[in-house]
Amino acid sequence: MLKRLNHIAIAVPDLDQAAKFYRDILGATISEPQALPDHGVTTIFVDMGNTKLELLHPLGDTSPVTKFLEKNPQGGIHHYCLEVEDVSRTYAELAQHGIRILGAPKIGAHGKPVIFLHPKDCFGCLVELEDE
Protein backbone atom coordinates (compact mmCIF):
# COMPACT_ATOMS: atom_id res chain seq x y z
CA MET A 1 0.00 0.00 0.00
CA LEU A 2 2.98 2.31 0.50
CA LYS A 3 3.88 4.47 -2.51
CA ARG A 4 6.30 7.43 -2.77
CA LEU A 5 7.76 9.81 -0.23
CA ASN A 6 5.70 12.95 -0.78
CA HIS A 7 7.74 15.40 1.32
CA ILE A 8 9.80 16.13 4.40
CA ALA A 9 8.39 19.02 6.42
CA ILE A 10 10.96 21.18 8.21
CA ALA A 11 9.83 23.75 10.78
CA VAL A 12 11.99 26.89 10.63
CA PRO A 13 12.06 29.95 12.89
CA ASP A 14 12.83 32.30 9.97
CA LEU A 15 11.35 31.52 6.56
CA ASP A 16 13.44 34.14 4.70
CA GLN A 17 16.66 32.79 6.13
CA ALA A 18 15.67 29.22 5.26
CA ALA A 19 14.76 30.29 1.72
CA LYS A 20 18.17 31.90 1.33
CA PHE A 21 19.92 28.76 2.59
CA TYR A 22 18.18 26.44 0.12
CA ARG A 23 17.96 28.80 -2.86
CA ASP A 24 21.04 31.02 -2.64
CA ILE A 25 23.55 28.76 -0.91
CA LEU A 26 22.50 25.25 -2.01
CA GLY A 27 21.13 26.42 -5.39
CA ALA A 28 17.68 24.78 -5.17
CA THR A 29 14.54 25.88 -6.98
CA ILE A 30 12.02 27.05 -4.38
CA SER A 31 8.45 28.30 -4.49
CA GLU A 32 7.09 31.62 -3.31
CA PRO A 33 5.83 31.55 0.31
CA GLN A 34 2.30 30.18 0.42
CA ALA A 35 -0.04 31.01 3.31
CA LEU A 36 -2.21 28.06 4.37
CA PRO A 37 -4.40 29.58 7.09
CA ASP A 38 -6.48 26.40 7.45
CA HIS A 39 -3.30 24.55 8.41
CA GLY A 40 -1.76 27.33 10.49
CA VAL A 41 1.42 27.56 8.42
CA THR A 42 3.17 29.54 5.75
CA THR A 43 5.14 27.16 3.58
CA ILE A 44 7.88 27.27 0.96
CA PHE A 45 8.43 24.22 -1.24
CA VAL A 46 11.99 23.22 -2.12
CA ASP A 47 12.03 21.20 -5.37
CA MET A 48 14.27 18.15 -4.95
CA GLY A 49 13.47 16.59 -8.33
CA ASN A 50 12.25 13.27 -6.94
CA THR A 51 10.38 14.79 -3.97
CA LYS A 52 10.20 18.04 -2.03
CA LEU A 53 11.08 19.68 1.23
CA GLU A 54 8.36 21.81 2.80
CA LEU A 55 9.66 24.64 4.97
CA LEU A 56 7.01 25.47 7.57
CA HIS A 57 6.57 28.62 9.63
CA PRO A 58 3.70 29.28 12.06
CA LEU A 59 0.74 31.31 10.78
CA GLY A 60 -1.92 32.52 13.20
CA ASP A 61 -2.41 31.97 16.91
CA THR A 62 -3.15 28.24 16.87
CA SER A 63 -0.45 26.96 14.53
CA PRO A 64 0.59 23.33 15.15
CA VAL A 65 4.17 24.43 14.48
CA THR A 66 4.38 26.98 17.31
CA LYS A 67 4.84 24.43 20.09
CA PHE A 68 7.36 22.52 18.02
CA LEU A 69 9.47 25.67 17.62
CA GLU A 70 9.19 26.43 21.34
CA LYS A 71 10.75 23.02 22.00
CA ASN A 72 13.15 23.28 19.06
CA PRO A 73 14.01 26.99 18.67
CA GLN A 74 16.49 26.38 15.85
CA GLY A 75 13.89 24.40 13.90
CA GLY A 76 13.89 20.73 12.95
CA ILE A 77 12.14 18.02 11.00
CA HIS A 78 8.46 18.25 11.90
CA HIS A 79 7.16 15.22 9.98
CA TYR A 80 7.52 13.26 6.77
CA CYS A 81 4.72 12.32 4.44
CA LEU A 82 4.31 8.97 2.70
CA GLU A 83 1.81 8.38 -0.08
CA VAL A 84 -0.57 5.43 0.18
CA GLU A 85 -3.16 4.04 -2.23
CA ASP A 86 -6.17 4.83 -0.08
CA VAL A 87 -5.95 6.68 3.25
CA SER A 88 -9.39 5.50 4.40
CA ARG A 89 -8.49 1.82 3.91
CA THR A 90 -5.07 2.35 5.49
CA TYR A 91 -6.75 4.06 8.46
CA ALA A 92 -8.78 0.94 9.17
CA GLU A 93 -5.82 -1.43 8.68
CA LEU A 94 -3.53 0.56 10.96
CA ALA A 95 -6.16 0.66 13.69
CA GLN A 96 -6.35 -3.15 13.52
CA HIS A 97 -2.59 -3.28 14.18
CA GLY A 98 -2.91 -0.95 17.18
CA ILE A 99 -1.20 1.98 15.47
CA ARG A 100 -2.65 5.16 16.94
CA ILE A 101 -3.92 7.78 14.52
CA LEU A 102 -4.17 11.45 15.48
CA GLY A 103 -7.78 12.28 14.61
CA ALA A 104 -9.88 11.22 11.65
CA PRO A 105 -8.82 11.59 7.99
CA LYS A 106 -8.98 15.23 6.89
CA ILE A 107 -8.11 17.18 3.78
CA GLY A 108 -4.41 18.09 3.77
CA ALA A 109 -2.42 20.95 2.31
CA HIS A 110 -2.52 19.36 -1.18
CA GLY A 111 -6.31 18.94 -1.19
CA LYS A 112 -6.13 15.17 -0.60
CA PRO A 113 -7.17 13.06 2.41
CA VAL A 114 -4.42 12.73 5.02
CA ILE A 115 -3.92 11.16 8.44
CA PHE A 116 -1.13 11.57 10.99
CA LEU A 117 0.24 8.57 12.90
CA HIS A 118 1.30 8.84 16.54
CA PRO A 119 5.09 9.25 16.88
CA LYS A 120 5.12 6.69 19.72
CA ASP A 121 3.98 4.05 17.21
CA CYS A 122 6.37 5.20 14.45
CA PHE A 123 9.78 5.20 16.17
CA GLY A 124 9.60 8.78 17.38
CA CYS A 125 8.63 10.22 13.99
CA LEU A 126 5.42 12.08 13.19
CA VAL A 127 4.31 10.33 9.96
CA GLU A 128 1.70 11.79 7.62
CA LEU A 129 -0.02 9.46 5.15
CA GLU A 130 -1.61 11.03 2.06
CA ASP A 131 -3.59 9.65 -0.86
CA GLU A 132 -1.24 9.19 -3.83
Added chain:
Amino acid sequence: MLKRLNHIAIAVPDLDQAAKFYRDILGATISEPQALPDHGVTTIFVDMGNTKLELLHPLGDTSPVTKFLEKNPQGGIHHYCLEVEDVSRTYAELAQHGIRILGAPKIGAHGKPVIFLHPKDCFGCLVELEDE
Protein backbone atom coordinates in the same frame (compact mmCIF):
# COMPACT_ATOMS: atom_id res chain seq x y z
CA MET B 1 24.08 22.33 -7.27
CA LEU B 2 21.31 20.57 -5.32
CA LYS B 3 19.98 17.38 -6.92
CA ARG B 4 17.68 14.68 -5.48
CA LEU B 5 16.79 13.65 -1.94
CA ASN B 6 18.85 10.49 -1.47
CA HIS B 7 17.31 9.25 1.79
CA ILE B 8 15.87 9.97 5.21
CA ALA B 9 17.74 8.15 7.99
CA ILE B 10 15.62 7.05 10.94
CA ALA B 11 17.28 5.77 14.11
CA VAL B 12 15.26 2.96 15.68
CA PRO B 13 15.71 1.14 19.00
CA ASP B 14 14.54 -2.20 17.54
CA LEU B 15 15.34 -2.99 13.91
CA ASP B 16 13.07 -6.06 13.73
CA GLN B 17 10.10 -4.10 15.01
CA ALA B 18 10.78 -1.27 12.56
CA ALA B 19 11.09 -3.77 9.70
CA LYS B 20 7.71 -5.26 10.63
CA PHE B 21 6.10 -1.81 10.74
CA TYR B 22 7.27 -0.82 7.26
CA ARG B 23 7.05 -4.24 5.57
CA ASP B 24 4.15 -6.02 7.26
CA ILE B 25 1.90 -3.14 8.29
CA LEU B 26 2.61 -0.48 5.64
CA GLY B 27 3.40 -3.00 2.89
CA ALA B 28 6.76 -1.59 1.78
CA THR B 29 9.57 -3.48 0.07
CA ILE B 30 12.55 -3.53 2.42
CA SER B 31 16.10 -4.87 2.22
CA GLU B 32 17.77 -7.43 4.42
CA PRO B 33 19.65 -5.89 7.38
CA GLN B 34 23.10 -4.73 6.26
CA ALA B 35 25.95 -4.35 8.78
CA LEU B 36 28.14 -1.33 8.07
CA PRO B 37 30.86 -1.64 10.75
CA ASP B 38 32.83 1.32 9.36
CA HIS B 39 29.80 3.52 10.01
CA GLY B 40 28.76 1.93 13.29
CA VAL B 41 25.29 0.97 12.11
CA THR B 42 23.17 -1.87 10.89
CA THR B 43 20.75 -0.56 8.30
CA ILE B 44 17.59 -1.66 6.52
CA PHE B 45 16.53 0.20 3.38
CA VAL B 46 12.83 0.89 2.80
CA ASP B 47 12.14 1.33 -0.93
CA MET B 48 9.88 4.37 -1.45
CA GLY B 49 10.02 4.30 -5.25
CA ASN B 50 11.31 7.86 -5.64
CA THR B 51 13.75 7.67 -2.71
CA LYS B 52 14.40 5.53 0.36
CA LEU B 53 14.19 5.46 4.12
CA GLU B 54 17.23 4.09 5.92
CA LEU B 55 16.46 2.49 9.28
CA LEU B 56 19.56 2.74 11.48
CA HIS B 57 20.47 0.75 14.56
CA PRO B 58 23.76 1.05 16.49
CA LEU B 59 26.52 -1.44 15.68
CA GLY B 60 29.63 -1.62 17.87
CA ASP B 61 30.76 0.44 20.85
CA THR B 62 31.31 3.76 19.09
CA SER B 63 28.19 4.04 16.97
CA PRO B 64 27.13 7.64 16.17
CA VAL B 65 23.54 6.49 16.68
CA THR B 66 23.94 5.37 20.30
CA LYS B 67 23.89 8.88 21.79
CA PHE B 68 20.95 9.84 19.58
CA LEU B 69 18.93 6.90 20.94
CA GLU B 70 19.91 7.77 24.50
CA LYS B 71 18.36 11.20 23.94
CA ASN B 72 15.48 9.81 21.86
CA PRO B 73 14.73 6.32 23.23
CA GLN B 74 11.75 5.79 20.91
CA GLY B 75 13.87 6.66 17.87
CA GLY B 76 13.56 9.57 15.48
CA ILE B 77 14.82 11.13 12.29
CA HIS B 78 18.61 11.16 12.53
CA HIS B 79 19.43 13.05 9.31
CA TYR B 80 18.42 13.48 5.69
CA CYS B 81 20.73 13.23 2.71
CA LEU B 82 20.66 15.52 -0.31
CA GLU B 83 22.61 14.78 -3.49
CA VAL B 84 24.87 17.47 -4.93
CA GLU B 85 26.93 17.60 -8.14
CA ASP B 86 30.30 17.68 -6.40
CA VAL B 87 30.76 17.42 -2.64
CA SER B 88 34.31 18.84 -2.74
CA ARG B 89 33.19 22.00 -4.55
CA THR B 90 30.12 22.31 -2.30
CA TYR B 91 32.37 21.95 0.75
CA ALA B 92 34.37 25.02 -0.31
CA GLU B 93 31.28 27.06 -1.21
CA LEU B 94 29.52 26.30 2.08
CA ALA B 95 32.61 27.27 4.06
CA GLN B 96 32.59 30.65 2.28
CA HIS B 97 29.01 31.18 3.48
CA GLY B 98 29.97 30.33 7.07
CA ILE B 99 28.10 27.02 7.09
CA ARG B 100 29.91 24.71 9.48
CA ILE B 101 30.82 21.25 8.21
CA LEU B 102 31.39 18.32 10.56
CA GLY B 103 34.82 17.07 9.50
CA ALA B 104 36.31 16.70 6.03
CA PRO B 105 34.64 14.84 3.13
CA LYS B 106 34.74 11.08 3.67
CA ILE B 107 33.41 8.03 1.88
CA GLY B 108 29.81 7.36 2.91
CA ALA B 109 27.71 4.23 3.19
CA HIS B 110 27.09 4.19 -0.59
CA GLY B 111 30.81 4.41 -1.49
CA LYS B 112 30.59 8.10 -2.50
CA PRO B 113 32.07 11.23 -0.91
CA VAL B 114 29.82 12.75 1.76
CA ILE B 115 29.87 15.62 4.22
CA PHE B 116 27.61 16.44 7.17
CA LEU B 117 26.49 20.02 7.85
CA HIS B 118 26.12 21.36 11.39
CA PRO B 119 22.47 21.28 12.55
CA LYS B 120 22.84 24.79 13.98
CA ASP B 121 23.40 26.09 10.44
CA CYS B 122 20.60 23.98 8.90
CA PHE B 123 17.56 24.85 11.03
CA GLY B 124 18.10 22.12 13.59
CA CYS B 125 18.51 19.33 11.02
CA LEU B 126 21.59 17.18 10.51
CA VAL B 127 22.04 17.35 6.71
CA GLU B 128 24.23 14.94 4.77
CA LEU B 129 25.38 15.92 1.30
CA GLU B 130 26.45 13.15 -1.08
CA ASP B 131 27.83 13.09 -4.63
CA GLU B 132 24.96 12.35 -7.02
